[in-house]
Amino acid sequence: MRAAVLREYNADLSLEQVADPACPEDGVVLKVEACGVCRSDWHGWVGEHPRVKPGQIPGHEYCGTVVEAGPRATYKVGDQVVAPFILACGSCPSCQSGHQNTCPNQRLPGFIEPGAFAEYVAVPFDHNLARLPDSLSTTVAAGLGCRVTTSWHALTDRAALKAGEWLAVHGTGGIGLSAMLLGKALGARVVVVDIVQEKLDHALSLGADAAVNAGDGHVAEAVREITGGGAHVSVEALGIPATTNASIECLRPLGRHVQVGMPVGHTARMEINMNAVYMGNLALYGTRGMPSWRYPSLLSLIESGAVDMRPLIAREIPLSGASDELRAFNGPTPPGVAVITDFTR
Numbered sequence: 001m002r003a004a005v006l007r008e009y010n011a012d013l014s015l016e017q018v019a020d021p022a023c024p025e026d027g028v029v030l031k032v033e034a035c036g037v038c039r040s041d042w043h044g045w046v047g048e049h050p051r052v053k054p055g056q057i058p059g060h061e062y063c064g065t066v067v068e069a070g071p072r073a074t075y076k077v078g079d080q081v082v083a084p085f086i087l088a089c090g091s092c093p094s095c096q097s098g099h100q101n102t103c104p105n106q107r108l109p110g111f112i113e114p115g116a117f118a119e120y121v122a123v124p125f126d127h128n129l130a131r132l133p134d135s136l137s138t139t140v141a142a143g144l145g146c147r148v149t150t151s152w153h154a155l156t157d158r159a160a161l162k163a164g165e166w167l168a169v170h171g172t173g174g175i176g177l178s179a180m181l182l183g184k185a186l187g188a189r190v191v192v193v194d195i196v197q198e199k200l201d202h203a204l205s206l207g208a209d210a211a212v213n214a215g216d217g218h219v220a221e222a223v224r225e226i227t228g229g230g231a232h233v234s235v236e237a238l239g240i241p242a243t244t245n246a247s248i249e250c251l252r253p254l255g256r257h258v259q260v261g262m263p264v265g266h267t268a269r270m271e272i273n274m275n276a277v278y279m280g281n282l283a284l285y286g287t288r289g290m291p292s293w294r295y296p297s298l299l300s301l302i303e304s305g306a307v308d309m310r311p312l313i314a315r316e317i318p319l320s321g322a323s324d325e326l327r328a329f330n331g332p333t334p335p336g337v338a339v340i341t342d343f344t345r
Contacts, residue, residue: 002343003118004322006056009047012323013058013117021114021122028075028126029068030083034142035116036061037322037338039173040085040262042329044111048265051111058322059117059340060085060110061145063138067120074127081129082141084149085110086289090127100128101153101289117322119343130295133303142339143312144298146289147174151182151235152298153290154258159233163187166227170219170247171237172199174337175260177312179235180208185307188233191226193219193246195332202335206311214242220249230255239263241270248284249276256283311336318342 001020004013023029038061044052052058063082066075075081087107088100095103107124109115114122123129132141155161167183169176172194183190184207191210192203200211212222223246224230230252236244239261248257263270277284290298301307314336317325325338 001119002319003057003114004319006045006052006058007054009045009054013326015320018057018118021120023068023070024122024124025070026072026126027070027122027124028066028073028129030062030064030081030121030123031067032062032064032116032119032121032343033080033138033341034063035059035340036142036146036174037317037325037340038146039329040146041110042326043262043264045326046265049111050264051108056111057114057118058110059115059121060108061142061147062116062121063132063141063145064116064121075129080132080138082132082295083123083129083145084290084292084295085146087123087125087128088292089125098291098293100291100293117319117340128292130292130299133299135303136299139313139316139339139341140309143174143309143337147337148178148182148309148312149290149295149298150260150287151175151178153294154235154260154285154287155179155182155186155233156297157294158285158287159235159256159258161186161188161233165189165232166191166230168193168223168227168231168234168247168250169237170235170243171261172203172335173237173333174312176235176237177203177206177336178309179237179260181206181307181309181312184208185301191223191231193223193243199335214246219246223250224252227252232256233258235260237261240267244270245273248273248282251280251282253280254282255280256285258285258287260287313337313339315339316341318345320345
């Protein structure tokens with residue numbers, strides 16, 4: 001099969017013919033229909049992600065059609081499915097308590113094992129997959145597997161966002177834009193924060209109630225003024241100290257901060273304004289991924305028309321375009337996300 005392989009950090013992915021994946025006994029092989037290019041892929045591409053090593057095929061936001069099924073598989077040939085990026089074992093205490101995204105036996109295509117920047121991908125533990133609704137395009141579905149699912153879980157499970165509350169979103173990349181769209185669907189009022197005015201304007205055009213350009217400074221003060229005392233919930237979607245502290249400091253008393261951006265490499269440890277946490281009686285939540293059993297709640301929201309995730313997708317690209325998209329994460333990125341939909345070139 002054709003695949004894009006990481007051979008050297010910070011260098012173009014190598015387009016190669018590699019062996020087709022072997023089918024797991026407890027899983028399937030998918031013909032990849034679409035795969036998103038995510039900032040998490042960039043963390044591996046630059047060498048910051050501790051698990052991503054040269055020789056890896058990236059790609060963890062994928063959907064596809066089953067072309068081979070193992071003897072203990074849940075799905076059958078011909079099924080069209082979407083995958084969460086965390087594949088949980090289903091039998092450990094974390095899984096049995098419903099917290100599959102914390103499974104100690106999790107499998108991670110795109111990070112530890114071959115991912116979906118390829119024509120085919122092997123998916124073990126295929127009970128984590130969800131059947132793709134007929135009304136949802138494969139291009140949009142591919143964007144669900146990391147950014148949208150993570151945002152959905154952050155808002156509805158970790159922060160328990162309520163209708164009428166103010167939600168602040170720091171960073172309007174894929175996760176931030178997803179959080180804004182989902183927050184509005186849940187009935188929240190949303191203020192978005194970024195340093196790229198084009199991205200702020202894009203978010204406003206999609207329904208954000210207010211926007212703050214972080215380049216002007218004093219982000220927390222601006223958010224508190226807009227919201228009449230501070231956001232009830234704040235989502236940090238980049239994983240860097242400036243936005244993390246702005247997210248914490250913009251909250252009203254008893255507010256909830258959710259760390260969605262991945263702090264790795266030089267930002268894995270950062271200085272945090274814990275006095276703001278102490279004085280405000282704030283709650284700080286970490287979140288990563290989404291338990292697979294929560295897919296129906298997200299898919300039903302999309303199918304009902306309560307939220308349209310199509311504006312999240314800005315560019316459909318060939319496999320050969322993945323390197324340019326990864327390189328773009330080195331600086332401020334344009335609005336929306338890129339999805340690989342052509343694996344032949």
